[in-house]
Amino acid sequence: MEKYIGKSVYKGTAIGPINVLKKSDGIVKRQHVEDVAAELQRLEDAKKQAQAQLGALYEKALQEVGEVNAQIFEVHQMMLEDEDYQDAIHSMIETEELNAEYAVAVTGDNFAEIFANMDDEYMQARSADVKDISNRLIRNLSGEEELDWAHMEPSIIVADDLTPSETVQMDKRKILAFVTVHGSTNSHTAILARMMNIPALIGVPVELDSLHSGTMGIVDGKDAVFCVDPDEATIAAAHEMQARAAEQKRLLANYKGRPSVTKSGRKVNVYANIGSVSDVAYVQENDAEGIGLFRSEFLYLGKTALPDETEQFNTYRQVLQTMGGKKVIIRTLDIGADKNVDYLGLGKEDNPAMGYRAIRICLKQPDVFKTQLRALLRAAKYGNLAIMYPMIISVDEVLRIREIVAEVAAELKREQIPYAIPEQGIMIETPAAVMICEELAELVDFFSIGTNDLTQYTLAIDRQNEKLDEFYNPHHEAVLRMIQMTIDGAHKAGKWAGICGELGADTTLTERFVEMGIDELSVAPSMVLSVRSKICEMA
Template identity: 55%
Template sequence: MITIQGKGVSSGVGIGPLYFYHRAKTTITRYQVEDVDAEWHRFKGAQTAAIEQLGELAEKARAEAGDEAAMLFETHQMMAEDLDYEEAIEGLIKENKSNAEAAVTDVAVQFAQMFESMDDSYMQARAADVKDVSRRILSILNGTVEGGIASEVPVLLAADDLAPSETVQLDKTKILGFITAGGSGSSHTAILARTMGIPAIVGVGDALKPEYEGRQVIIDGATGNVVIDPDDMTRDRLLKKREEQLRLQRLLESLKGQPNITKDGKSIRIYCNIGSPEDVHAVQVNDGGGIGLFRSEFLYLNCDDYPTEDQQFEAYKQVLSDMEDKEVIIRTCDIGADKQIGYFNLPKEDNPAMGMRALRISLTRPDFFRTQLRALFRASAFGKLGIMFPMVTSVWEVREAKKLCEEVKRELKAEGIPYSEDVQIGIMIETPAAAIMSDRLAKEVDFFSCGTNDLTQYTLACDRQNNDLGRFYDPHHPAVLRLLQMVVENAHKNGIWVGICGELGADLTLTETFLAIGIDELSVSPRAVLPLRNAVRMTDTRESSARILDALNNEYQAT
């Protein structure tokens, strides 16, 4: 039995085989082949597998987002079996004796350059298609699988860490839990784990050895304990703990349909954070009151080029329609910092968390921003929509974003395209500047939503992705809580509501504090809804409000 200690970031006990995340190879080995017919058949096998994958993705996209979304994968299917593309690869293999990987790579470059040189914009867009299809075939030839998990059974997934673009593509049905060498409690891996309601442990360093792959492992997401080849006593103890957790979850199920009201009658809205239309089901199953944060950047992370207005519209429309009359707040694209996308061609920055990201990109690329806003306002005709701008620091940024909203609405009206006039406009409070300026910002918008992950990072000057900072990154720090209190006071003075959509919203040790300072809404991962509702219903703010407010205003000490 081998025991490894990490940091638990999503509670629960997971048991299963250990599997290391496999990334597609970025370098192509070139060599001359002797048996060209065998090499050609190797390519044909990979081509067939790619076409089958694309067909499955098309059907999944059609079910989740409509025919428009499915067309992308159907176009890629046609590209994969295009006769000119296939014959060019066959020529390199059979005449030049190139290995399949080299042949696919060279033909992809040749065809992409050909498409890019054409005058027709539609044909120019096919360059991205041929690159994507070729990458898929190369991944199969290299033995890697789209989504990184080539296993027939669910696994405990181990990785150094996972980028947002990688978490988007994971086959969620194959994951029993996460273990990462790096990362932190606010990393995307941790957030994904909490959304899925599965255990996760970060910060194990180099303790996980490649030779452990396939061995039986139990992880405890509460304690950060990883046990490889557990003995019978350890196995029984952790399985009993898992059973107790499942029993408590069944008890929480009885809270479905119950109001989020404290013992003394104070009410709070409990909404959910999601990253894709697929997550709406989890919101409904866990009785979320609405969606307080829809991270729209998943659309961009899951594409090889900018998603079109129609692609975005279909995704937003689906979420709003599925949520019926419940509120859905969609954050405009929050790319940059730790969420990098190649086709955005962002400049390399020494400190990307402080650089070109989120609303800054949208305001400096108005055509890109306008496309998203058009899709959002078109979707507003199908539900109760709120639009939220991330990474605000100044009043002028909000006014410029609102000006673009009004321009888009005028365009849609002129085109006879329906939209709702009741769309709420809000901003993320995730910088100290926004918190300090919240009295003025509140006059510009309908609501605030506090992103506590970044607010903590910028307030404490601590990189939230750096696990080595440990207790220095403290979301309970008095400075963070006092900023939240200031934001709530300024919001309410100006007649707008304020919520929290960062991970801190699910911290049950702070539920009383949030109720005491007057937070109106907490948006959390779907699995956190019922535990949070239970905490709210067990709280009596008559006993705690005065004490908490006095501590915040006077002698509060971080714990």
């Protein structure tokens, strides 16, 4: 039995098999080969394997997200068989006597660059597709295994780190817990774990090469312990912890169906944060009164091209209809910083947290913004929708947003497409927005305080930097005073204010937030009943 101590990002206990998610280092070495024919056969075998993988992905996507979204895998299958692409790889292997991995990597980079430099947007988007199929071939050639979510039993996922685009593609029903060697307590992996109500550890000093998928493991989120190949006594103790947690969950279930009202009659809406249509099930299971943050950027992650208007409209409409009239607040595109996509051409930045991201992308690339707004305004006919705009720092930004919304509404009216202009608010997540909140409140319907970014910008700490976790203090008095200023600014203009950052789920602060006058708290679905219980027990 081996024990490793990390940092806990969500408490709880998980018992089950380990599944190790290993990634290549991204460096493909150039090697001379003696047997060219054998190398070409390796390439052919890897290509057949890739075709089979893509076929399985297409069938899975067809069932889960429909034919339109599944078609990308058919495109990849066709590109994999492209004669020019295959001839270029074969030529390198045959004339230079090189290993197939290197030939695929170089050819993939060359073709990706050709597509990226084309004038046509559709062809530019194919650049990422070429990279994707090339990386798939290289993984197959090197024997690197992918997690087979379709046939995998529920497991503890162990990885060096996980990006938002990786987590969004996972089958959440198959995840018992997360364990990562790196990462921050404020990473999107941590946020996902809290949303799903599963244990998660980061900063666990384990050598991934020493672990074998299928080995029994235990994740103790309370004491931040990852145990590999535990003995019977340790397993028994873990089962006991799970039983105690189940009892606590049973007690919280008594708050289902109850309004979130203090004993003195003060009502605070308790909403849930989600990132996909499938997450609505967590919202309903935990009896949230609405959705306070739908992270629309997860429609953009893990893809090779922008989601079109129809795909977005169908997604937003489905969430609204499923929520049956309860409020659904959708945040517009918040890509950038730690959430990057190749096809938007954001490039590498020295300080991405303060760079080209969120509303700045939307205002600089209005066509991208308008596509999303068209989908949102059309979807607003199907439920209780509200839109909120992230990373606002000025009145001018809000005025420009209002102009673009008016332009989109005029377009839809001319095209005789049904639409509605819903409630619109902004996220308060910069000190600049806090300081001018009274002026901003005159222009919007509500504020939603993003405490994750507000904390990092107020304290000048990158929340993704694990070295700074001990300095990152969301309870800092400066942060709490800014929250109070924001609430006061909203109320002065007769508008409501909520919190949608991770701090909203911190039950040690629930009473203080209610005393501040907060109107809404949006939290991970797994925390809804805990927060409601705190509110209901307040005087």
